[in-house]
Amino acid sequence: MVKLNFFNNKKSIERFILLQVIVVMMSILICYKGARLFTHVHEENFILNILYGLLGAALMVIVHEAMHFVLYKAFAKKGKPQLRQRFGIITSYVPDKVFKKWEYITIMIAPLVVITLGLFAVFVFFSYSALIFIASIHVGYCLVDMYFVASAWNKHVKYVEDSSDGVIFYTSEDKVKSI
Numbered sequence: 001m002v003k004l005n006f007f008n009n010k011k012s013i014e015r016f017i018l019l020q021v022i023v024v025m026m027s028i029l030i031c032y033k034g035a036r037l038f039t040h041v042h043e044e045n046f047i048l049n050i051l052y053g054l055l056g057a058a059l060m061v062i063v064h065e066a067m068h069f070v071l072y073k074a075f076a077k078k079g080k081p082q083l084r085q086r087f088g089i090i091t092s093y094v095p096d097k098v099f100k101k102w103e104y105i106t107i108m109i110a111p112l113v114v115i116t117l118g119l120f121a122v123f124v125f126f127s128y129s130a131l132i133f134i135a136s137i138h139v140g141y142c143l144v145d146m147y148f149v150a151s152a153w154n155k156h157v158k159y160v161e162d163s164s165d166g167v168i169f170y171t172s173e174d175k176v177k178s179i
Contacts, residue, residue, distance in 0.1 A: 005166040024140035053133025093162035104160040
């Protein structure tokens with residue numbers, strides 16, 4: 001059993017938020033340059049891009065967490081998903097529920113894949129630069145999920161419990177409270 005207490009160290013959260021900002025900026029640059037190779041990008045001014053990007057990102061956070069809630073409900077029939085917010089980072093979890101490794105990874109990755117592909121499909125038809133900002137902010141937001149997925153990807157991890165205190169990785173079935 002390994003416990004990842006990600007949300008109790010303010011210094012590591014501050015560093016992680018800085019990493020998110022860097023990833024968002026790099027993502028904007030890469031996506032913008034890539035999009036210009038394939039299509040004409042409809043430009044708004046910088047302030048509108050920021051405004052639309054933040055409004056769209058707020059909507060994406062709601063959709064993202066709603067997808068987590070739906071997947072948590074699908075995999076945890078009896079558990080009730082809850083939100084946890086610490087130091088500006090919002091995540092959802094189901095208390096006292098242990099998931100199989102593949103279930104947990106699916107729950108964490110699905111919003112990134114579905115929302116990013118959805119935004120890409122919209123961008124194909126409506127190539128506004130604000131969509132690049134929205135997608136980039138969403139990718140930065142998904143870094144928390146990717147951090148948990150990378151931690152769970154270890155070959156020794158069999159089960160994962162996402163609790164209010166942190167994420168617990170179980171390496172064998174005998175140490176698991178309830179499956």
